Amino acid sequence: MAGIKEVAAQAGVSTATVSRALRGMHHVNPATREKIIAAAQKLNYPLMKEKAVTSNGRTKSVGIVAPYIASWYFGQVINGAEQALREAGFDLLVYNFGQMKGRERLFQHQLLKGRVDALIVISLPPTEEEFESMLSLGIPIALVGMHHKDCASIAIDDVAGARTATQHLVNQGHKDIALMSGRPDDPFNISVPQDRRLGFMQVIAENRLDWLPSREVHGDFTMHGGSRAMDDLLARPNRPTAIFCESDEMAIGAMQAVRRHGLKVPDDISIVGFDGHEMAEFSDLTTIEQPVQLMGEMAARSIMERLKRPDAVLPSLTLPTILIVRNSTRRIST
8 A cells, every 4th residue: 555655756745745735734735735635546545534533532643753754764764654553544643843943842742732642753862851741741652763761662773783884894804994974963963873973983993993083074864965975085185995874875975976086886995884775775885774664663563552552561672784785895905
């Protein structure tokens, strides 16, 4: 069955706009709403009738909170959750925040109270004050990409994944290894960039490799950002023989930049990514694969179980990652 992501692609809008339009919210252009409904009908996506609270006080809606809904990672997690929720008869309300002001409104209950039966928060670490506000809603909460003792949680070990990626380069004989990390000024304080950087730096230190701060460049977890960051790195002296990129999208952008500079991957520089993006296989990119959709599905199932059995044990799961070796890395002589 088609999901909200497919409807958004068919209509040429964001998943957040699809969610608002199909919920009948007023701040959607009528022409856009008609286009979305037509796309949903074409894909046999179930259109919800006028929403009502059930006799047990339930709305049969689950909220999903994410900071960057347009990115591949968040879209995949949402898609996994959405499939599981739809099968169980729940609707999905997506809350996407590109600004801190919207985040403040959310965690002050203004957007959630009485609207959802449960909440899934994706890689957006709330402060302790925000956690207290969410928990006071009295609804099941599941976290994806982070852990908290009072919530169900599903994540991977980003430090371990980055260690595996970096050690792969070391095992291939590389000593001059660069890092493409996330934005150091991320307003949402997402822990993934810091954790992956930590894993990288641990392996560099453990193998007693020289580290130059000039070998770190910052992308923004996009292909365009990765391309720009690689341009910056290649303009600097002492070109490295390998680079670990904290996301596949940045790695794919980096590969494009390398070719634009007349160099070859992996002959001139080896590249490793992180995520398991569909484009990684087509780009022949070595990567750390994580079960992104499965995390969304497991988060959805955990909150549905809590709705059935409020005394159910809160799962705190760390799922494994896998090193997928392709032709973007090679062994060099030492």
